[in-house]
Amino acid sequence: MDINRQEGLQAPENKDNNHKSLNTPPPFVLKVGHYLPTLILLGLAVHLILPQLASVESSFQVIKTMVLWAVLLAALAQVMSYAGTGYLLYSVVAIVNQQLSVFKGALINLAATSMGMLAGGTLGNAAATYRWVRKQGVSAEGSGLAGTLPTIFNNAILMVLAVAGIIHLLLVHELSLLQFFMFLLILALLGLGFAAVSWGKSHRDSFTSTAVRIAAYFARLRHKPYVSDPTEASVSRMFAALDTLGNGGWKRPVLGSALSTGFDMLTLYFFFIAAGHPVGPSVLLVGYGLPLLFGKMAFFIPGGVGIVESTMAALYTGLGVPSPIAVVVILGYRMFSFWIPTLIGFPVAFYLQKK
Secondary structure (H helix, E strand, O other), X not given: OHHHHHHHHHHHHHHHHHHHHHHOOOHHHXXXXXXXXXXXXXXXXXXXXXXXXXXXXXXXXXXXXXXXXXXXXXXXXXXXXXXHHHHHHHHHHHOOOOOOOHHHHHHHHHHHHHHHHHXXXXXXXXXXXXXXXHXXXXXXXXHHHHHHHHHHHHHHHHHHHHHHHHHHHHHHOOOOHHHHHHHXXXXXXXXXXXXXXXXXXXXXXXXXXXXXXXXXXXXXXXXXXXXXXXXXXXXXHHHHHHHHHHOOOOHHHHHHHHHHHHHHHHHHHHHHXXXXXXXXXXXXXXXXXXXXXXXHHOOOOHHHOOHHHHHHHHHHHHOOOOHHHHHHHHHHXXXXXXXXXXXXXXXXXXXXXXX
């Protein structure tokens, strides 16, 4: 009698376990779903960068003949690019009549970008920006805008540059079939994102619940616990930022984003001069916007490492830039625009957090 009673008590538990096992994907499927996108993009990067490896020895010869003054101008242009991001944060905070110096804005952007590399990507960057801007005495509203609007403006400018680059490649017949479908996929995803946000402005509760479900799904794939509060707060800040833009507060932030992007492109241009191979504006534009946009879409690869470099190399060599020069220019540009700022950003983050 006792045995039967115990079996009766244990039966529902087994039933629940069976129910969970039916609804939960097998561990192998979860692992494949987590790593497959990364493997696909890394494989594409290897496919694009392998043809450039043969020119490594020639690239050393290019390095020996580089013009020092042009390299120094590239470094100065990158410093001015971060000054542009500082002005971007300054102008965003000024929308709500708050104050943040351009210098502090540049430091916060530098540190938040590095922290986003470690955890959270764009969301981690936005959260770190919000926290450090808030510590400067800026209101919660202004800090929320500072954590959201810069990404919106920077991605919008990159999207415009990418579309212009695709149009140019189509006109000169230099866009391969693989590149065409790759960038078409990126623009389609961005278009869907824009349409989703436009719909979400009128259906905010539904948009928020959908965003929470998607974030929870990815958390399960990574076998990590999930709390919905950060996602809901990020969505709320995004819509608050869009409401602010609708009231005409976009002009100075757009200028700051344009300055940041323009000086970043100038960094790349000065490296071409340093390597003894100046390029025209159209060639510079094509090899700049598309790879950086592709790197941002590969959000699960920090900084788009490997994706940006390989795509830039494929585009520039396809447009007539000698392979050894393309390798040197791209690696030099990425050293100044990505690796050095990332390494500097960690001690800056420690300073901001301690202060």
